C-alpha cells in the first residue's frame with residue numbers, strides 16, 4: 001500500500017550536512033550547519049551546562065515524572081524574565097503566559113496553531129528571505145503565509161522602505177513574523193530607530209507581532225541588547241507572541257528547550273489563553289521533556305551560574321565576530337573583486353555572502369566547501385585555520 005510513496009527531497013538546510021558527511025575529502029568544510037563549533041571545529045557543550053547537569057544528575061530527589069502540559073513552571077517564569085527583562089511591567093501585571101515547548105520550532109508551531117484557532121486573522125507576513133522552515137511551520141499550522149520585503153541584494157542590507165510599504169499594505173490584524181535579532185539567513189537587523197518605526201506601523205495598523213528569538217545573546221554577546229526589539233513592543237502595552245530557543249545561546253540543540261510567551265492585555269485574558277495553549281499541546285505531544293528545561297532553570301535562577309553563562313556566551317559571540325573580521329581581511333588581502341564589508345556589518349551566526357547558487361556549486365565541487373545554495377555561510381563553522389581555504393574558494397568563484 002505504500003509503493004506509490006515518492007522519495008521526498010532532503011531538507012535544504014539539513015541536506016547540506018548529509019552531503020558533507022558523504023564527502024571523503026580531508027579538506028572538506030561544513031559551513032551549512034547552524035550550530036556553534038570551536039576553533040578546532042568541534043561541537044561545544046558549555047561548561048556551565050555540564051556543571052548544572054552534574055548537579056541535576058546527583059540530586060537523588062529529582063524524579064522523572066511527567067511535567068505538566070505547560071512544562072516546568074520555574075523554567076517558564078525565568079524564560080519570560082530573560083526575554084522581557086527582570087523589571088518588565090507585563091510580567092509584574094501577570095499579563096504574560098509562558099509555556100515550555102520543543103525548542104524554537106515547537107514554540108513557533110504551538111503559537112501558530114493557537115493563532116489559527118483563536119485569532120481573527122490567518123494571514124501571516126514573514127520576511128523575504130527567512131529561515132526555510134518558517135513557511136512550512138506556519139502553513140501546516142493553518143495560517144496563510146505572505147512575505148514582506150526585507151533584504152536588498154544591491155546593498156546587502158535592509159530594504160527598509162520595502163518593508164514599510166509591504167507591512168503598510170498588509171490587511172488590518174495580519175500577523176507579522178519578526179526575527180528578534182540576528183536575522184537568519186541575512187544577518188541584517190533593523191537599527192533601533194528603524195525598529196521604533198516598525199513598531200509604530202505595526203501598532204497603528206493593529207498588526208500582531210510574533211517574534212522569533214533564536215539567538216538572544218548570540219548576536220551581540222549581550223542578552224539585554226539582543227532582546228531590545230521585543231522589549232520595545234512589550235513596553236507599549238500591546239499584545240504579542242515570542243518564541244524562544246535555547247539551542248544556540250546555551251548550546252542545547254538536541255535537548256529541544258524553548259518557550260512560547262503570549263503577552264496579553266490583562267491577567268484574566270492571559271489565564272484563558274494559557275488554558276487554550278494546553279488544548280493545542282496535549283494532543284500534539286502531551287507535555288515537554290524535563291531534562292533540558294531543568295538545566296536552563298538551574299542556570300537562570302542562580303546569579304553566579306547565570307554570570308558564568310554570560311561569559312561563555314560572550315566568548316561564542318566574540319569568536320564569530322572575529323571570524324567575520326578574519327574572512328573580510330583575507331578577501332581584502334587577495335584583492336577579491338567586490339565590496340565585502342557586509343561580512344563585518346552583518347550580525348549573528350550567518351553571513352549572507354551574495355554568492356549565487358552556481359558559485360556555491362563550484363566551491364563545493366572544487367574546494368569541498370558546503371553551504372546552502374543561497375550563499376549563506378555559518379561563521380560559527382569557520383576557524384582561523386580554515387579562513388585561507390574559504391577565502392581562496394570565494395576568490396576563485398568570483399573571478400572565474
Ligand code: PMP
Nearest residue numbers: 034103104105131184214245247
Ligand atoms: N528560528 C530561526 C530563525 C532559526 O534560525 C532557528 C534554528 N536554525 C530556529 C528558529 C529553530 O531552532 P530550534 O528549533 O532548534 O530551536
